[in-house]
Amino acid sequence: MLALSAQAQDFKTRLINFMEEYIYPNESLYEEQLNQMETRWAIPPIMEELKSKAKEQGLWNLFIPQKEYGPGLTNYEYGHLCAIMGRSLIAPEAFNCGAPDTGNMEVLIKYGTPEQKEKWLAPLLNGEIRSVFSMTEPAVASSDATNIEGSIIRDGDEYVINARKWWSSGAMDPRVGIAIVMGKSDPTAEKHKQQSMILVPFDAPGVEIKRYLPVFGYDHAPHGHAEVHYNNVRVPASNMLLGEGRGFEIAQGRLGPGRIHHCMRAIGAAERALDLLCERANSRVAFGTKLADKDVIREIIAESRIEIEQARLLTLNAAHKMDQEGAKGARKEIAMAKIVAPRASLSVIDKAMQVFGGAGVSEDTPLAAHWANARTLRIVDGPDQVHLRDIGRLELRERQ
Amino acid sequence: MLALSAQAQDFKTRLINFMEEYIYPNESLYEEQLNQMETRWAIPPIMEELKSKAKEQGLWNLFIPQKEYGPGLTNYEYGHLCAIMGRSLIAPEAFNCGAPDTGNMEVLIKYGTPEQKEKWLAPLLNGEIRSVFSMTEPAVASSDATNIEGSIIRDGDEYVINARKWWSSGAMDPRVGIAIVMGKSDPTAEKHKQQSMILVPFDAPGVEIKRYLPVFGYDHAPHGHAEVHYNNVRVPASNMLLGEGRGFEIAQGRLGPGRIHHCMRAIGAAERALDLLCERANSRVAFGTKLADKDVIREIIAESRIEIEQARLLTLNAAHKMDQEGAKGARKEIAMAKIVAPRASLSVIDKAMQVFGGAGVSEDTPLAAHWANARTLRIVDGPDQVHLRDIGRLELRERQ
Amino acid sequence: MLALSAQAQDFKTRLINFMEEYIYPNESLYEEQLNQMETRWAIPPIMEELKSKAKEQGLWNLFIPQKEYGPGLTNYEYGHLCAIMGRSLIAPEAFNCGAPDTGNMEVLIKYGTPEQKEKWLAPLLNGEIRSVFSMTEPAVASSDATNIEGSIIRDGDEYVINARKWWSSGAMDPRVGIAIVMGKSDPTAEKHKQQSMILVPFDAPGVEIKRYLPVFGYDHAPHGHAEVHYNNVRVPASNMLLGEGRGFEIAQGRLGPGRIHHCMRAIGAAERALDLLCERANSRVAFGTKLADKDVIREIIAESRIEIEQARLLTLNAAHKMDQEGAKGARKEIAMAKIVAPRASLSVIDKAMQVFGGAGVSEDTPLAAHWANARTLRIVDGPDQVHLRDIGRLELRERQ
Amino acid sequence: MLALSAQAQDFKTRLINFMEEYIYPNESLYEEQLNQMETRWAIPPIMEELKSKAKEQGLWNLFIPQKEYGPGLTNYEYGHLCAIMGRSLIAPEAFNCGAPDTGNMEVLIKYGTPEQKEKWLAPLLNGEIRSVFSMTEPAVASSDATNIEGSIIRDGDEYVINARKWWSSGAMDPRVGIAIVMGKSDPTAEKHKQQSMILVPFDAPGVEIKRYLPVFGYDHAPHGHAEVHYNNVRVPASNMLLGEGRGFEIAQGRLGPGRIHHCMRAIGAAERALDLLCERANSRVAFGTKLADKDVIREIIAESRIEIEQARLLTLNAAHKMDQEGAKGARKEIAMAKIVAPRASLSVIDKAMQVFGGAGVSEDTPLAAHWANARTLRIVDGPDQVHLRDIGRLELRERQ
Ligand SMILES: Cc1cc2nc3c(=O)[nH]c(=O)nc-3n(C[C@H](O)[C@H](O)[C@H](O)COP(=O)(O)OP(=O)(O)OC[C@H]3O[C@@H](n4cnc5c(N)ncnc54)[C@H](O)[C@@H]3O)c2cc1C
Ligand SMILES: Cc1cc2nc3c(=O)[nH]c(=O)nc-3n(C[C@H](O)[C@H](O)[C@H](O)COP(=O)(O)OP(=O)(O)OC[C@H]3O[C@@H](n4cnc5c(N)ncnc54)[C@H](O)[C@@H]3O)c2cc1C
Ligand SMILES: Cc1cc2nc3c(=O)[nH]c(=O)nc-3n(C[C@H](O)[C@H](O)[C@H](O)COP(=O)(O)OP(=O)(O)OC[C@H]3O[C@@H](n4cnc5c(N)ncnc54)[C@H](O)[C@@H]3O)c2cc1C
Ligand SMILES: Cc1cc2nc3c(=O)[nH]c(=O)nc-3n(C[C@H](O)[C@H](O)[C@H](O)COP(=O)(O)OP(=O)(O)OC[C@H]3O[C@@H](n4cnc5c(N)ncnc54)[C@H](O)[C@@H]3O)c2cc1C
Structure with missing residues (x-):
């Protein structure tokens, strides 16, 4: 709803282009290279190439709100970019915006001593470690x-x-x-x-x-x-x-943006799934007509769009509130987004898998991998049950 | 997300106050007066009193975007006010913002001849007919x-x-x-x-x-x-x-704002339901503890808040898009809101009824009446199935 | 699954016939007569006629498992009959099988003194009071x-x-x-x-x-x-x-069969709704084809059938277990049925209302009235939350 | 509901014992052996040992309804056994009851020439190929x-x-x-x-x-x-x-039992998941109490039990109908089970994963693997959409 700044809009356009030009076309190369390495725990060379390109183009460390270390986007603005990165499982790292590095860098930026920063933050910011x-x-x-x-x-x-x-x-x-x-x-x-x-x-x-x-x-x-x-x-x-006994304090500060990132990536994954679903529906013929011409499939598409839009708005709203009132002030909004975005993402990806039939559960599409990823989001950074409890408590408290 | 203008914010504050001061306290009086009339089809006097007061306070015809006839609020802005009116079934009329008058007035404003306006629009704007x-x-x-x-x-x-x-x-x-x-x-x-x-x-x-x-x-x-x-x-x-054969054209133009109004009122009803639910949960003791102290009830509250927020943002987003691109440009967004807001409203009110137990289905709370009202919204102004089909079609078309 | 006894099967056939011949055709007459009475709290004469006919045909007090007072059907057998009666809101009384009389008669049969029975049970069994x-x-x-x-x-x-x-x-x-x-x-x-x-x-x-x-x-x-x-x-x-302080004991004994009856009636109402839905789908044309020819509507029908079948089997299974192990032994099964049958009934009736469009929420079909009825079942005789808690507890206990 | 024959009951008891004694304890050994083989496509020796033991105990080819080739159980009876095997991913093969062998053997039994049977059925029955x-x-x-x-x-x-x-x-x-x-x-x-x-x-x-x-x-x-x-x-x-052009005929005949088997195994997997869930809930402490003591978790357990019971009864009912009227006569019932059992299984396993937190998505429990398995069932042997369409059509046809 809220208009994006020219800077953010520019990043967005360039990011979308980068995805089209470099990321999607190299997803399978990444897999191939990985499969050809001696061990599964080695880095496919294409990744370092992508990182170089992204850095060159200034699509680097976009998550950092502090102007000293990054572009200084708001959480609301970065949310839009994060959703684009979330469309591919190999994208976040390519832009040096992958978890858990993002959270760790934030911690070092906020709480690190100059020495700690020099030793660990610098190479992290650089994508070296x-x-x-x-x-x-x-x-x-x-x-x-x-x-x-x-x-x-x-x-x-x-x-x-x-x-x-x-x-x-x-x-x-x-x-x-x-x-x-x-x-x-x-x-x-x-x-x-x-x-x-x-x-x-x-x-x-x-x-x-x-x-x-x-x-x-x-x-x-x-x-x-x-x-x-x-x-x-x-x-x-x-x-x-930060000091002995301050672990909780750090954990707290870390969680706000991290949750928004997770949510926006999950939404991006859902967007990708819906694109793929529509593409498939347009090309596959069953029982006499294209899938896209069946109202049953159109309802699936419509429900997917509806779920995505709701999750997107809810998450962006949380990001915006966090921009204005900090992670604490936006606690309820963040918790809601953390519930909704993974749910929506899982639901949309699941529908896409279904429309793909057998292909949907295999590795011929990125769907199954995205689904598995999204499923963990209902557990990490606070399981659903814990967030629901919090939201309920906050609602009751607001009325007292 | 988008900030409200000072004017809209001012209307909002005054509207909330009016609801507290005049509407809620008179809901049961309205019922009583109605029950005492000779026929069910006569107007309880309190309604005309409420209308006078609202008009006096300038809380009148707020839905009209044309400055000539009303305050000239955007759909986005009026959406916020409409949600407040939706909290009470007797409120919309009190502010001369009830259906189908709103839609009919819009039609007359947009398409009426000067003569038609004088004869029918004027008394409608005045709340006389x-x-x-x-x-x-x-x-x-x-x-x-x-x-x-x-x-x-x-x-x-x-x-x-x-x-x-x-x-x-x-x-x-x-x-x-x-x-x-x-x-x-x-x-x-x-x-x-x-x-x-x-x-x-x-x-x-x-x-x-x-x-x-x-x-x-x-x-x-x-x-x-x-x-x-x-x-x-x-x-x-x-x-x-407008002219022979132009019925569809009029219908089309009529539907955009009308749907947003329906949605926002439904959301307002849900907000009221959640308030009542929380109030009841805080006072009712079952099986040893207050309902509000049971995590099961907190989850119900949390899910309600989540549903409301999503519906609210989706509808406001549609209103905003309509402000910018007209009802046609916002067709998909409006259709989505029209699906989601009634669903959310029904679900939240249903949960509130449940937490009220027997009282919830009776007339001792406004819940059951609000639920019945919201249920019709999945049918009027386009049944869900028709909107889903449209959204699916638009999604597919956007990708061609 | 379990075959019905010849006796039960015979009741079933005759009951279905009675419904077709006398009940459905008189539903609107009942309403008309009621509307013509001086007060809403007077009995439309058609009801006493229906009762006479049912009694004549031996379709009377079918719920009573004790051979001394009724046909002596098992709960499983009566369940099938009860579902048929549940199809019409005026049917249960016509067969002297309406709540709360059924429960009250059971209490008197089980716990009443001879004097209490003579005074209150006899006229109740007779349908006089x-x-x-x-x-x-x-x-x-x-x-x-x-x-x-x-x-x-x-x-x-x-x-x-x-x-x-x-x-x-x-x-x-x-x-x-x-x-x-x-x-x-x-x-x-x-x-x-x-x-x-x-x-x-x-x-x-x-x-x-x-x-x-x-x-x-x-x-x-x-x-x-x-x-x-x-x-x-x-x-x-x-x-x-029974004796001072034994209220709970009585309440307990009363609840098993009563819950099964509620469930089976709710299922019957859903069956009726599905019949009506299919009928409407076969006659209504929208956007170029009969509703029945749209896959979207077929999915609605299929999901309805699925919900009904599951609820029916679950409830009959509970009834059967109660026949074998008593209400206490079947506690978990009864609780499950009590959760599922109202849910299924509400969902199916709601779908039918939707397919009827505006007509669905009016009194032109029995749907809306059945829905309102079914909604109360999630509250009476134990709200859902209480049953879920019990089931969870029993599951955990079984594993200890 | 329907009592099991003594023979089937005996198989059931012995099967449960076999699972406890040999299957569960060897699940991880199977994985270990597999991980130590030179290729992923070699058979862990423990499997052949399990097969020998099962054959010895007569727990072999239990799926075959023809007395000539197997124990001659009805589909209803075998359904109960199949659910037990479904609890472990390595069990079906151990009892020579794994797909697609079961379906292929059925085809050979029904349509194979004596020569075809000798050459291919015999070694399949024997578990050699x-x-x-x-x-x-x-x-x-x-x-x-x-x-x-x-x-x-x-x-x-x-x-x-x-x-x-x-x-x-x-x-x-x-x-x-x-x-x-x-x-x-x-x-x-x-x-x-x-x-x-x-x-x-x-x-x-x-x-x-x-x-x-x-x-x-x-x-x-x-x-x-x-x-x-x-x-x-x-x-x-x-x-x-069977003859040229009769491929469809064979496919048809093959599908009835195969779908029931899939469903019952999925239900078995759900039962296992619920057992594991309860176990975990009883041992894990979060936020001050055991998970098992939280009503929120009890609701999860209750809903799981409810889903399982409904799916179980629906599938057994379909099996029973197939026993009585053949796969064609039970077409609607089978389609319903095929929709419901995978849904229920997915939902219950998903809940169990959630209660396990991180452990749930890993390989430390069999949950994630069972879930992935169950997910494919909404696609294989007829995707949900196709079955729903069929059910809808059959319902409409029954009413004509
Ligand atoms: C784990 C696994 C094991 C398998 N094992 C075997 C095997 O051993 N042998 C074998 O031959 N096959 C096997 N299959 C294949 C399986 O049978 C097919 O995947 C299945 O039949 C669906 O076919 P499809 O993948 O071509 O999907 P499609 O036919 O392309 O269908 C894709 C989707 O389109 C939609 N759709 C289709 N028709 C309609 C309609 N009328 N209305 C609305 N929507 C519709 C549905 O959502 C469907 O899921 C296996 C598949 C899996 C995943
Ligand atoms: C149409 C109708 C007919 C009725 N007929 C009769 C009748 O003939 N005779 C009669 O005596 N009564 C009758 N009742 C009353 C009915 O039995 C009660 O409404 C019911 O027992 C619930 O009690 P309550 O309304 O006081 O709700 P409460 O006990 O206040 O419960 C309200 C809600 O609190 C929540 N809740 C309660 N306990 C828990 C828990 N442990 N954990 C989580 N949440 C919980 C549930 O959501 C519940 O719905 C009827 C009710 C209706 C609606
Ligand atoms: C409380 C209330 C107030 C109303 N106020 C007014 C008013 O003031 N003025 C006025 O003119 N009207 C009014 N209406 C009528 C309302 O606009 C209509 O009920 C609505 O447009 C649906 O028309 P219908 O009832 O003829 O349903 P139908 O057109 O018969 O549709 C019935 C159902 O068929 C299904 N269906 C339809 N098309 C499709 C499709 N393409 N694919 C799949 N399924 C489909 C849907 O489930 C739909 O709900 C009101 C209705 C109600 C309930
Ligand atoms: C893919 C993945 C990546 C991860 N990455 C990291 C990482 O980099 N670093 C790291 O430290 N950790 C990481 N984690 C761990 C993750 O943060 C934890 O799994 C998560 O915090 C949950 O903890 P747990 O697994 O111990 O679950 P538990 O705390 O045991 O909770 C299990 C379940 O219990 C239930 N529950 C808990 N509390 C309540 C309550 N109050 N009311 C009702 N129900 C409740 C919920 O259903 C919950 O899911 C990762 C996990 C996954 C799956």
Whole structure:
């Protein structure tokens, strides 16, 4: 509804062109190259080429709201761009806008010391290394972050980290340089002051990758999600982020934009699915007519468009509110978007798969992979149930 | 998302206050007065009082975009106000913003001759008379307007109207002065040129009210929806609107804003329902705790808020697009809103009824009446199936 | 699945015939007669004629499983018959199988003293009087029956009843002879022993009918649901049912069959709706073809059939389990049916209304009235939320 | 509802025991062995051990209704067993009851010549070889089987087969001995007489496996679904099944039981998911309480149970009707089950994944793999849209 600034509009046009020219045509090349590597955990060369091109064109780090580090777009503006990137699973990285790097960079920008920034933020901004965020633990319900049990204990000039983490996204990527690890620095403190976040170089002794975790059969190579054990890992005390006991505070700040990004990418994936659906419907003939000429299929298309539009507006509205009142002020709006966008995306992609028949569940279209991706969004960054509870509580509170 | 103008914001504040001060407190008085009248088809005096007060405060004819006749708000702006009026079933009339008068006034403003305006528009704008729109016929599927069979035949200086109409909303209201009747003036013309619309004074000989039609048991008195037979009704040729064969054109123009109004009122009804739901949840104790303290109820509240927000944004977005590109340019957006807003409204009101238990289906809350009202919106002004088909078709076309 | 006994099959055939011959053709006569009575709370003569005919044909009291009082059908068998009766809102009474009489007769059969039976059961079995069940109170969440606050206090040879009840179904019916009232006889007893049920002649001094409660816009005349105040009503001590403090026990026993009946009637209503839907689809032409020839409408029909079949099988399965293991053993199955059958019925009827367009929400078809009826079933005899909770608990328990 | 025969009940008990004792405990061993093989398309030894054990215990070929070849259970009876096998993805094969072998064996039993039976049925019955069914083609909408374009042309004593097929399930399995291929033997014949089915030894020259097709990210090794090209493959004329032009007839006969099996396995998968869900809910603590103690989770459990029960009854009812009236007589019932069971299974498994959080989408539970499997069922053996259309048509026809 709200008009885009000329700058954002310009980015949008160029991004769409870039997608058409470089991303879509190279999706299958990316897969091919990956399949030809010796290991699944190596980077297909085309990715570095795409990154160079994107950087050249200034389509780089677009997510960063701080003018010092990026184009300084609002969340509302970047939301539009993020939806375009979300159309392809290989796009976000190409623009240096992939999770969890985006969140990690934001944390470093907001809370990093100059030294931390120099060492880790600079290469991340440059796309030279990648990063990991290690919070979740298999042993405890991690959607309730107070459950996190890993320990980060001060020992002289160092901190000693012991934690069994999993779902550390991107941890299989050979380029990972740094991890942000959450754990308890003081189990006796007030509940929300027990946790800290600390920077752990990924080649530090004691960082052990146990295994990768597939998502619906996908290994998500070459990034992958890993179970990572931090065994007596020692890092300098200066690697602490923001200060002991401030892990929650950081987590909080991190989540607002990250959720919007997830949502907008999910919407982009749905848009792509709807495009593909319509294309297929226009070419496939069954029982005497083109699928596109059947009212039943038109209803499927219409419901898809309706779901996308609602999710898009809801998410953009949350982004806009966050721009105006901060992540805290937009808490309810963000939670709603976080519920709706994955639902809509799943529903639309599912419909597209259905219209593709057998082809839809295979790898001949990007649909199944996008679906699996979107399915995880109902779990990560707060499972639906937790957001619903929050929204309900906020509604009741507003009326008191 | 889009900021409201100061003017619109001011109307909004005053409207909210008016609702609190005059409308809600008089809902039951309205019912009581109605129950005490000799007939169901007489006007409770409180309504005329409310109208006077609203007019006094300038909260009058707010729907009119033309500065000459009203405040000149955009559809986007009026949408916000309309949602507020929709919270009470007696509110729209109090502000002279009730259907079908709004649509009829618009038609007269846009297409009326000076004479037609003087005779019919002026008293309508003034709230002195009410009006009827007679298109639908029991004999044919009227969602396909080409089916309409009533006849409007030129005979010298007059037109002779013969038609069996039903669902003429408001036709039971003793104040009705004028009807706009649709029918075929030339059954041999091209399909979309066969129909005309004509002005029929409601006291003209041959206008026969056969019966009223209840909606889920409600008589919607004192307005009511009536089966109206036009038996050889004669009107001067100057009562023709816009010109013979232009009935479709008028219908088209009429529908854009009307649909937005319906949607926004439905959303307002949902907002009211959610308020009531929360209030009840906060006061009712079952199985040991307040309903408001049960996560199951919080999920109901959260889902309600989510449905409302999505419908609201979608409808406002359609209104905004209509402001910018006209009803035709916003055709898809309007169709989407027309699908979503009634659905959301029905779903939220239904949830509220459920949380109220037995009270929810009775007349002790406005919920059941609002629900019945909202249910008709999935049928009037284009049944869901017709809109879905359109949206599907437009999506496919955009990709060609 | 399970074959019907010859006896049940014979009842079924005769019942279907009776419906075709006498019930459907007299539905509108019933309405007409009612509209012509001086008051809405008088009995249209056609009803007594229908009752006579049904009794003559032995289609009477079919719900009673005890051979002494009725045909002795199983719940599974009667379920099939009940679905047929549910197709018309005037049918259950015609066969003396209407609520709340059925439940009240069951209570008297199971727990009544010979004297109570003679006085109240006999005329009920005969269809001479009707009865009321007064449990729910406006002041408290009555889905949690421990909340009930009315008092039934022993005073010498009498009990004194003070209670503000509402939703006493049938209480407006001039033929009502007796009410079963629930209330606390000992507020200090263990939670589930505080309540008693007692027989209150409806003409006893102190029985005050405050008002009737509409359901959506329906008054459900001539039966009606009433707010009834019991003001110091005195009845002989021998009117106590089963014994002081055994109200819960009775309520429990009452609920199993009652819920199955509600469900099967709701399914019958859905079957009727689907019949009407198909009929309409076969005769109505829109946008160039019969509705029945549109795949979109066929999907609506298919989904309706699917919903009905599932609800039917689930309910019959519950009835069968109840036949074998009693209401307690079939608790989970009954709860499931109680959730599903109203949902399915509402959904199917709603679809039928949609396909009827405007006619669907009016009184020109029985659809809207059936829908309003079915909507209350998600609230009465345990709201959905309470049943879901129970089912969840039972599932978890079974696994321990 | 219908009681199981003693024989079927006995099989059921033994099957449940076998699952507990041998299947579940070896699921991960199967995966491990597979991961250690040199290729994904080799058989983990544990499978042959399981097969031996099952055969020993007489839990073998249970699906065969003909007493000559199997235990002679009805479809209703076998349905119960099939649901148990469906709980594990490795179970069906272990009992020689896996698709597409079951369907292929049925075809051979019903339509095979003695020679065909000896050569292909015998080793299949014995579990020595596996088989393939090649109908679907990427180039055409194969849900409309008249579209199939592959050719089966008589040339002297032989048939020459040319066809590009895909989704030939199990085609990657090294043990495959035979394929049933569908194609046109006479493109000029009446539409439903053009197609034939023919037996093609899988080592025949010209049988070319182009690639395997993943389902979501699963390769379904070691069986796999393959794109298979039949390039001028020559087989003796005696390999024709039933006769030229009778391909449709065979397809028809094949589908009834096959759909029921798919449905019952899907229901079994859902039952397993619900078991796992409850287990997890009982052990996981979030936000202060066990998940099992949250009403929100109990509702999830209840809705799951409700969905399973409805799907189970509907499918068993279809099986029973098929037992009594054949696949044709039960056509509507089968179509309904085919719609409902996959839906229910997907919904329940999805809920279970959600309650497992991150673990749910990984391979640490069988949930994600079961979900992907169930998703294909809305496409194979008739996509939902085709079944809905059929049901709608049958409903309309019944009323004429
Ligand atoms: C693909 C993927 C990528 C991920 N990437 C990362 C990463 O990079 N770094 C990282 O640290 N983590 C990551 N995660 C982990 C993710 O953040 C967690 O899975 C998520 O926080 C949920 O935690 P959990 O899995 O322990 O689920 P649990 O906390 O055990 O919750 C399980 C379920 O319980 C239910 N539940 C929980 N609370 C309530 C409640 N109050 N009321 C009702 N129901 C409730 C919900 O249904 C919930 O889904 C990733 C996960 C996935 C799947
Ligand atoms: C409360 C209320 C107030 C009303 N007020 C007015 C008024 O003031 N003036 C007036 O003229 N009319 C009024 N109407 C009438 C209303 O506009 C019509 O009911 C509506 O246009 C539908 O026409 P119909 O009832 O003839 O339904 P039909 O045209 O018979 O359509 C019935 C159903 O058929 C199905 N259908 C139709 N076309 C298709 C398709 N292409 N594909 C698939 N399915 C399809 C849809 O499910 C549709 O709901 C009112 C109606 C109601 C209920
Ligand atoms: C048409 C009709 C006929 C009736 N006939 C009779 C009759 O003849 N005799 C009679 O005695 N009564 C009758 N009733 C009353 C009916 O039994 C009650 O309405 C019903 O028991 C619910 O009680 P309540 O209305 O007090 O709702 P409440 O108990 O206030 O419950 C309201 C809502 O709260 C929610 N809720 C309650 N408990 C929980 C929980 N544990 N977790 C989550 N949510 C919860 C549910 O959404 C529920 O719907 C009738 C009602 C109607 C509508
Ligand atoms: C895991 C898996 C295993 C399989 N195994 C085998 C096997 O062993 N052997 C074999 O031969 N095949 C197999 N198949 C193929 C399967 O049978 C086909 O995918 C299926 O028949 C659909 O055909 P299609 O993919 O060509 O889809 P299409 O025919 O192109 O249909 C695609 C979609 O179009 C829509 N559609 C079609 N008709 C209509 C209509 N009338 N109205 C409205 N919408 C319509 C539906 O949404 C449908 O899903 C398998 C498929 C999968 C996914």
